[in-house]
Structures are given as C-alpha cells and as structure tokens.
Amino acid sequence: MKDLRVAVVGAGPAGMYAADILTKEHPTVRVDLIERLPAPFGLVRYGVAPDHPRIKEIIKALHRVLGHERIRFIGNVSYGVDVKLDDLRRHYDAVIFATGAIxxxxxxxxxxxxxxxxxxxxxxxxxxxxxxxxxxxxxxxxxxxxxxxxxxxxxxxxxxxxxxxxxxxxxxxxxxxxxxxxxxxxxxxxxxxxxxxxxxxxxxxxxxxxxxxxxxxxxxxxxxxxxxxxxxxxxxxxxxxxxxxxxxxxxxxxxxxxxxxxxxxxxxxxxxxxxxxxxxxxxxxxxxxxxxxxxxxxxxxxxxxxxxxxxxxxxLSSHLPGLPFDHQAGVITNDRGRILDLDGVPLEGMYVTGWIKRGPVGLIGHTKSDAAETIASLLADLDTLPGPEETDPDAILNHLTANGAVVVDAEAWSRLDAHEIALGAAQNRARIKVVPREDMLRAATRTP
CATH class of the missing domain: 3.50.50.60 (FAD/NAD(P)-binding domain)
Structure with missing residues (x-):
C-alpha cells in the first residue's frame, strides 16, 4: 500500500472510529482528526447527560485512539471558517467528514x-x-x-x-x-x-x-x-x-x-x-x-x-460548505460512504461517516460498522486517489496558524483534561467540566 494522509473532520465517536479502523487496515496511513471544539469526543462529551457515567466509559476507549502514534488531534479548528474544502484537498489524499448532528x-x-x-x-x-x-x-x-x-x-x-x-x-x-x-x-x-x-x-x-x-x-x-x-x-x-x-x-x-x-x-x-x-x-x-x-x-x-x-x-445535521446535502433527510448524499455530487458521481477523495452519513439513528455499535463501511470504500479507491499537493505533514498546521487559528493539539488537550480532573478532585468528583471556550483554551495552552 502507498503512503496515505487522511483528514477526518469531526472528533466524535464516528470520526474516531473511522481513524482507528483506518490505522488498523492501512500500515502507513497518517490521520489528522480536525475538530471545531478544543476538546474531542463529540456527543459523548456534549450529548450525554452528566449522570450517565457508564456511557461515558466509552471515552476511555476513545482516549486510546487519540494516543495512536499515527493519529494527530487538531482541535479548535472549524471547517468552513479556519479551513476550507480546497485547503483539505491540497493537504490530504482523502477527507472523511464526521461532523454528526447537533x-x-x-x-x-x-x-x-x-x-x-x-x-x-x-x-x-x-x-x-x-x-x-x-x-x-x-x-x-x-x-x-x-x-x-x-x-x-x-x-x-x-x-x-x-x-x-x-x-x-x-x-x-x-x-x-x-x-x-x-x-x-x-x-x-x-x-x-x-x-x-x-x-x-x-x-x-x-x-x-x-x-x-x-x-x-x-x-x-x-x-x-x-x-x-x-x-x-x-x-x-x-x-x-x-x-x-x-x-x-x-x-x-x-x-x-x-x-x-x-x-x-x-x-x-x-x-x-x-x-x-x-x-x-x-x-x-x-x-x-x-x-x-x-x-x-x-x-x-x-x-x-x-x-x-x-x-x-x-x-438534524447541518449543511457543510462545498458539499452536496440532502436537506430533507439531513445527510450528505453518499454511496457506502463515498460522497456523491448532484449527478450521483463520487467526489474524488471525499467520504462521510456517522450521523451525517446515515441520519441520527443507531447506537455506538452502528457507528463502528458504519465507519468500517466507509473505510472499506476509501481503501478500495486507493489507486485512484490523486495525492495531495502539499507533501509536508506540518504544512496544514502552518496554514492554520498563519490564518490566526489557535490550534489545540493532543498535548494541549491533555492539559485541559488534567485541569478538569484536578477541579473535580478538589470536590471528590471525577471531573468538573470547563465551559467557556476562552477558559478551555487558557487551560489547554498554559505552560507548566
């Protein structure tokens, strides 16, 4: 298999399962998880009631995905604002959209x-x-x-x-x-x-x-x-x-x-x-x-x-700039995860998974099988992917910072995570969640 660089837009369960499956199926792929919030985990963090600790056990498995050496977290970056579709095409072999439904x-x-x-x-x-x-x-x-x-x-x-x-x-x-x-x-x-x-x-x-x-x-x-x-x-x-x-x-x-x-x-x-x-x-x-x-x-x-x-x-999912969208069904038009244009033709190197692919139905098990289908389609298309113009993996980070984005990487997220855990420990609780974005960024970007 040729070397592969893939962007996954959305670091909730759907995006993270897609990244996890892809790294297991392709020995040299490198995946960037691009997330608009400073914290990962999507609806597991922001769609589950606080008194559901058993459901939040899923986060432990997702933490392991983030720790993979070929997966990179790029948080606090909003698609359509900080990074455009053309930017992603220029920096990656393929893009998987996993923005969910909020x-x-x-x-x-x-x-x-x-x-x-x-x-x-x-x-x-x-x-x-x-x-x-x-x-x-x-x-x-x-x-x-x-x-x-x-x-x-x-x-x-x-x-x-x-x-x-x-x-x-x-x-x-x-x-x-x-x-x-x-x-x-x-x-x-x-x-x-x-x-x-x-x-x-x-x-x-x-x-x-x-x-x-x-x-x-x-x-x-x-x-x-x-x-x-x-x-x-x-x-x-x-x-x-x-x-x-x-x-x-x-x-x-x-x-x-x-x-x-x-x-x-x-x-x-x-x-x-x-x-x-x-x-x-x-x-x-x-x-x-x-x-x-x-x-x-x-x-x-x-x-x-x-x-x-x-x-x-x-x-209901939201329409993403530059991509076809079925407003009635609330999904990106696709065939087994391949994004289709208005004529039903697959968009080269563009894929989708999760609720924005199939609608807001199903539990975590459905999300995993759904991601597996999308990854199978991507790998089947491997020989037809055009390859990125930018070959330096750090070029996307340089592009983001040059445009004023404050990027939260895995190390910065770990600082925010530790800060929330410390707040909870002071009250004999597992964690107290930080809410304002500016406070999240302050905790994430502080230096020891």
Missing amino acids: SDRALDIPGVDLPGNHGAADFVSWYAGHPDVPREWPLEAKSVAVIGAGNVALDVARMLAKPADEQLTTEIADNVYQGLKLNQATDIHVFARRGPAQIKFTPMELRELSHSPSVDVIVHPEGFEIDEASQAAITASKSTRLVVDTLLKHLDAEPTGAPHRIHIHLCQAPVEVLGADRVEGLRTERTQLQGDGNAKGTGEYVDTPVQAVYRAVGY
Missing part, C-alpha cells in the same frame, strides 16, 4: 414558535456544558411537556425532574448546577404517539428514571395498548420486552408522594402548542395502533396545561 429537527405544529418552546438538542448542549451555547437556561415552568419517545426525551425529563444537588457527584459544570438549583418544575409530561412496544427507549435509560428518591414515574393507563403486532415485537426483542415490563411496573405502582413526577403518556400525538403570548398548554390527539406498528389519530383531543415544551423529535 441541531433539532423541526416540529411543524401551530404554536411551536411561542416563547417557552425549546429544542431538546439545545437543552442537552446547555446541561452538557457546550462552550458555544448560552450559560443560562429558563427554568421557571412548573409543568413541562416533552415531545418524543427516545432516549433524549428521557434524558430531558430526568434532568428537569431530578434535584440539582443529586448531580453533585457528576462532572456537571457550575453554571449548569446553579441553573438547575433554580428549576421550578414539579411535573414533567412525556408524550409518545405510539404504544409501549413501539417507543424507542432503551431499558437502561427507562430504568434510570426512577433511580432518584425525589422522583415518581407515573405511566398513565390511557393509551397503554398492546395489539397483536406489539406482542410479536415483545416476543422478538428482549430489549422491547424489558421496556414494556418496566412500563408495566410503573403502571401498577402507587406513587410514593415524591416532590417531582415524570408522567409518561402513550398513544398521544402533539397537534398544537397552546397559548397567546407564551406557552400555556399542549394539545394532543389520542391515537390508535393499526396492527402494523403504526398509529393513526382518533379525533379525540386532550389539553395538558404546561408552561414549557421541549421537542425531542430527533437531531
């Missing part, structure tokens, strides 16, 4: 633009300490609606219901803790448009709802429908069976009188956010299962008084 998918119902409406992705970025979002979050609502039937909806509900002091064993940033201390929410209503066998909760996420002694989980009997197709799904899938069993336990349980309650409403589809000048309620339509896993409206409506609505109906 925006909220739209929900097209009346009233969705009223003050008090929030995207779940924005809320997640806030409580996960993302440096590019506001430091404060409005938490005056006593009753809140969460629209969605996936794990993000459960995370949002749990973070709204769980007292802030119970988060002090986690890496929660100080501004997030102070914000949650002011949270007024007592009742969180989660709405799913289908039944218990069709919701997308994972068993672990659902079980974690009831781990706080301050929270009661109440499953409402209306809409708890298990038809023949649902029973088949329960029989075929252990995960579905565990989810339904957990919901049944909550359905049968008596509330303990805890000060906070998470209500789960099944077979209710949102049709309108109510209110004049701001959110005052959510109108839902009762639905009925159709025997094939789908549900349709019954014409019966329910109004639930709430003062805030969180839309957890999916993430």
Whole structure:
C-alpha cells in the first residue's frame, strides 16, 4: 500500500472510529482528526447527560485512539471558517467528514414558535456544558411537556425532574448546577404517539428514571395498548420486552408522594402548542395502533396545561460548505460512504461517516460498522486517489496558524483534561467540566 494522509473532520465517536479502523487496515496511513471544539469526543462529551457515567466509559476507549502514534488531534479548528474544502484537498489524499448532528429537527405544529418552546438538542448542549451555547437556561415552568419517545426525551425529563444537588457527584459544570438549583418544575409530561412496544427507549435509560428518591414515574393507563403486532415485537426483542415490563411496573405502582413526577403518556400525538403570548398548554390527539406498528389519530383531543415544551423529535445535521446535502433527510448524499455530487458521481477523495452519513439513528455499535463501511470504500479507491499537493505533514498546521487559528493539539488537550480532573478532585468528583471556550483554551495552552 502507498503512503496515505487522511483528514477526518469531526472528533466524535464516528470520526474516531473511522481513524482507528483506518490505522488498523492501512500500515502507513497518517490521520489528522480536525475538530471545531478544543476538546474531542463529540456527543459523548456534549450529548450525554452528566449522570450517565457508564456511557461515558466509552471515552476511555476513545482516549486510546487519540494516543495512536499515527493519529494527530487538531482541535479548535472549524471547517468552513479556519479551513476550507480546497485547503483539505491540497493537504490530504482523502477527507472523511464526521461532523454528526447537533441541531433539532423541526416540529411543524401551530404554536411551536411561542416563547417557552425549546429544542431538546439545545437543552442537552446547555446541561452538557457546550462552550458555544448560552450559560443560562429558563427554568421557571412548573409543568413541562416533552415531545418524543427516545432516549433524549428521557434524558430531558430526568434532568428537569431530578434535584440539582443529586448531580453533585457528576462532572456537571457550575453554571449548569446553579441553573438547575433554580428549576421550578414539579411535573414533567412525556408524550409518545405510539404504544409501549413501539417507543424507542432503551431499558437502561427507562430504568434510570426512577433511580432518584425525589422522583415518581407515573405511566398513565390511557393509551397503554398492546395489539397483536406489539406482542410479536415483545416476543422478538428482549430489549422491547424489558421496556414494556418496566412500563408495566410503573403502571401498577402507587406513587410514593415524591416532590417531582415524570408522567409518561402513550398513544398521544402533539397537534398544537397552546397559548397567546407564551406557552400555556399542549394539545394532543389520542391515537390508535393499526396492527402494523403504526398509529393513526382518533379525533379525540386532550389539553395538558404546561408552561414549557421541549421537542425531542430527533437531531438534524447541518449543511457543510462545498458539499452536496440532502436537506430533507439531513445527510450528505453518499454511496457506502463515498460522497456523491448532484449527478450521483463520487467526489474524488471525499467520504462521510456517522450521523451525517446515515441520519441520527443507531447506537455506538452502528457507528463502528458504519465507519468500517466507509473505510472499506476509501481503501478500495486507493489507486485512484490523486495525492495531495502539499507533501509536508506540518504544512496544514502552518496554514492554520498563519490564518490566526489557535490550534489545540493532543498535548494541549491533555492539559485541559488534567485541569478538569484536578477541579473535580478538589470536590471528590471525577471531573468538573470547563465551559467557556476562552477558559478551555487558557487551560489547554498554559505552560507548566
């Protein structure tokens, strides 16, 4: 195999798995992980609730990837701002885009633009300490609606219901803790448009709802429908069976009188956010299962008084400059990871992996297999890659610094990492996350 230099744009799990697989499959490849934030790990760092330490165990494996001698981390560099597509073409044999999905998918119902409406992705970025979002979050609502039937909806509900002091064993940033201390929410209503066998909760996420002694989980009997197709799904899938069993336990349980309650409403589809000048309620339509896993409206409506609505109906990728984009599907147009132009012809040396390739679905296992497919396509094209104009591996760093970019390399990230761990150690916690970008850069670039 010829020597190969590849840029991976995005240092979340998708990009890092692609880099890892590529170094294992090609003996002389050198990979640059180009990340717009000063820290790596993407949604594992900025899309996972702070009280999910088991999920964050993934970071240990990703740390090992960063330590590979043929993988270089180039952080705090934004594609389209600090580096352009033509720059990447000039410096690398191939480019893999793995920028993920961080925006909220739209929900097209009346009233969705009223003050008090929030995207779940924005809320997640806030409580996960993302440096590019506001430091404060409005938490005056006593009753809140969460629209969605996936794990993000459960995370949002749990973070709204769980007292802030119970988060002090986690890496929660100080501004997030102070914000949650002011949270007024007592009742969180989660709405799913289908039944218990069709919701997308994972068993672990659902079980974690009831781990706080301050929270009661109440499953409402209306809409708890298990038809023949649902029973088949329960029989075929252990995960579905565990989810339904957990919901049944909550359905049968008596509330303990805890000060906070998470209500789960099944077979209710949102049709309108109510209110004049701001959110005052959510109108839902009762639905009925159709025997094939789908549900349709019954014409019966329910109004639930709430003062805030969180839309957890999916993430959406953003269009990257210079690349074709399917705005409906929210993905870069591709064939097995090869980026296609508007005529369906592969763009030479351009590849994609992760959620921006396939949409925001699947867990970590899907991300690994997805990256493997993209790397297989790249290696199959090896003989047709034109090769970079710039042969010096450090030329890209010189280009970035000449244009004013403050590059965070692996050594600088290690300093920031150690700084956060030291902040946590002072309070008997594993880590306290640094939020402002300027503070991250200060910790990363300081000298001993």
